[in-house]
Amino acid sequence: MALMDFIKKQFIDILQWTEDADGTLAWRFPMAEMEIQNGASLTVRESQMAMFVNEGTVADVFGPGMYKLTTQTLPVLTYLKNWDKLFESPFKSDVYFFSTRTQLDQKWGTPNPITIRDKDFGIVRMRAFGIYSYHLSDPKTFYQKISGTREAYTREELEGQLRNTMVAGMTDLFGDAGVAFIDMAGNQDEFGKAMQFKMAPVFAEYGLTLDSLVVQNVSLPEELQKVLDQKIGMNMIGDMGRFTQYQVANAIPEAAKNEGGMAGMGVGLGAGVGFGQVMGQSMAAAMQPAAGAAPAAVAGAAGTVAADEVVATLEKLHGLIEKGVLSPEEFAAKKAELLKKLS
Numbered sequence: 092m093a094l095m096d097f098i099k100k101q102f103i104d105i106l107q108w109t110e111d112a113d114g115t116l117a118w119r120f121p122m123a124e125m126e127i128q129n130g131a132s133l134t135v136r137e138s139q140m141a142m143f144v145n146e147g148t149v150a151d152v153f154g155p156g157m158y159k160l161t162t163q164t165l166p167v168l169t170y171l172k173n174w175d176k177l178f179e180s181p182f183k184s185d186v187y188f189f190s191t192r193t194q195l196d197q198k199w200g201t202p203n204p205i206t207i208r209d210k211d212f213g214i215v216r217m218r219a220f221g222i223y224s225y226h227l228s229d230p231k232t233f234y235q236k237i238s239g240t241r242e243a244y245t246r247e248e249l250e251g252q253l254r255n256t257m258v259a260g261m262t263d264l265f266g267d268a269g270v271a272f273i274d275m276a277g278n279q280d281e282f283g284k285a286m287q288f289k290m291a292p293v294f295a296e297y298g299l300t301l302d303s304l305v306v307q308n309v310s311l312p313e314e315l316q317k318v319l320d321q322k323i324g325m326n327m328i329g330d331m332g333r334f335t336q337y338q339v340a341n342a343i344p345e346a347a348k349n350e351g352g353m354a355g356m357g358v359g360l361g362a363g364v365g366f367g368q369v370m371g372q373s374m375a376a377a378m379q380p381a382a383g384a385a386p387a388a389v390a391g392a393a394g395t396v397a398a399d400e401v402v403a404t405l406e407k408l409h410g411l412i413e414k415g416v417l418s419p420e421e422f423a424a425k426k427a428e429l430l431k432k433l434s
Contacts, residue, residue: 101124101125101126102125102126102127102128102131102181103122103125103126103127103128103131104128104130104131104132105131105132105134106120106127106131106132106133106134106141106160106186107133107134107135107136108120108136108139108141108188110136110139110190114194114245114246114247115190115243115244115245115246116189116190116227116233116238116244116245116246116249117187117188117189117190117227117230117233117234117237117238117241117243117244118187118188118189118190118242118243118244119185119186119187119188119240119241119242119243120185120186120187120188121242122183122185122186126181126182126183127160127181127182127183127184127186128181129160129161129178129179129180129181129182130159130160130161130179131159131160132157132158132159132160133153133157133158133159133160133186134157135153135154135155135156135157135158135188136155137155138155138190138191138192139155139188139189139190139191140152140153140154140155140188140189140191140227140230141153141186141187141188141189142186142187142188142189142230142231142234143165143167143168143184143185143186144184144185144186144187144234144240145168145171145172145184145185146171147240148171149231149234149235150165150167150168150171150184151164151165151166151167151168152230152231162174162175162176162177162178168182168184185240187230187234187238189227189230189233189234190227191226191227191228192226193224193225193226193302194224194225194226194246195224196222196224197222197223197224197225197246197250197253198220198221198222198254199220199221199222199223199253199254199257199258200218200219200220200221200254200258201217201218201219201220201258201261204216204217204218205217205218205258205261205262205265207262207265207272209271209272210271211271211272211273212272215272215311216311217265217272217309217310217311218308218309218310218311219261219306219308219309219310220306220307220308221283221304221305221306221307221308222304222305222307223257223287223301223302223303223304223305224301224302224303225253225294225299225300225301225302226299226300226302227298227299227300228298228299228300229295229298229299230298231298232296232297232298233297233298233299234298236296236297236298237249237297237298253294256290256293257286257290260286260289260290260293261286263289264282264285264286264289272309272311275309279306279307279308279309280306282306282309283304283305283306284304286304286306287301287303287304290304401429401430401432404429405426405429408422408425408426409422
């Protein structure tokens with residue numbers, strides 16, 4: 092009976108994995124009731140590794156190459172099974188193959204805004220996303236912590252775990268860095284390098300190597316972006332002259348669409364820019380008087396500057412009359428308005 096069972100058994104003399112499908116990270120060779128022939132051939136292709144497991148215990152690990160399976164090439168398995176050096180009988184063992192190819196263009200991102208403390212805006216909610224790449228570098232660790240005894244383990248099954256790990260690491264990085272959101276959004280390359288440095292040890296715990304990480308976008312939710320835009324606008328108002336020029340420049344396209352709009356725009360351009368500069372310089376002089384100077388002296392200095400600016404503005408407006416852009420009546424009205432500001 093024992094002889095008949097031996098005859099019916101099938102023996103494996105070639106062990107290899109051709110990787111028919113893309114995205115498989117770990118694959119178990121189908122043994123069923125078969126045994127491995129002593130002296131069988133093991134083929135491990137480039138970008139692969141193979142590992143023998145004896146009753147749940149990791150034994151020998153092989154890199155790319157062709158191997159003849161004997162007690163000499165399987166020292167750990169030989170020890171676990173208590174074989175002697177002359178052992179030549181068929182044997183049973185689980186054999187796993189692992190793909191070490193680089194997994195490119197893996198996407199990460201925040202499905203919902205994360206809350207961080209920003210030194211400029213206080214508590215804010217932000218989003219970020221990008222891509223990363225990795226490869227399997229430690230089959231033993233990956234088997235023990237991730238894939239286990241399953242017939243196959245794919246990249247898609249690991250994707251969710253890695254994405255959540257990335258978001259958690261990014262949240263910690265934002266909190267530890269203490270960098271303002273504006274600075275972080277403007278230095279995405281440096282932020283990506285810092286994040287890769289932080290996440291590399293986490294990937295190593297899974298038997299993976301993080302090859303690259305790119306931050307493609309860092310942004311605020313729409314409602315917070317509006318607040319940021321308002322803050323930038325208020326900073327611009329701090330320079331009244333620049334702010335007036337900014338307003339006039341934005342109004343030109345709209346004025347050009349309307350009949351007679353450019354004539355009125357000519358008045359606003361000269362008077363608005365001139366008056367904005369006068370106001371900005373006057374405010375600066377009033378807020379920063381010289382030490383010990385009398386208020387009257389400060390006011391006199393401001394008045395002198397304002398008069399010079401108004402004269403220059405009137406000269407510009409007069410030039411518009413010669414070009415036919417501005418009528419004498421419009422010039423007279425704007426002149427009276429500017430002179431009134433000096434009184």
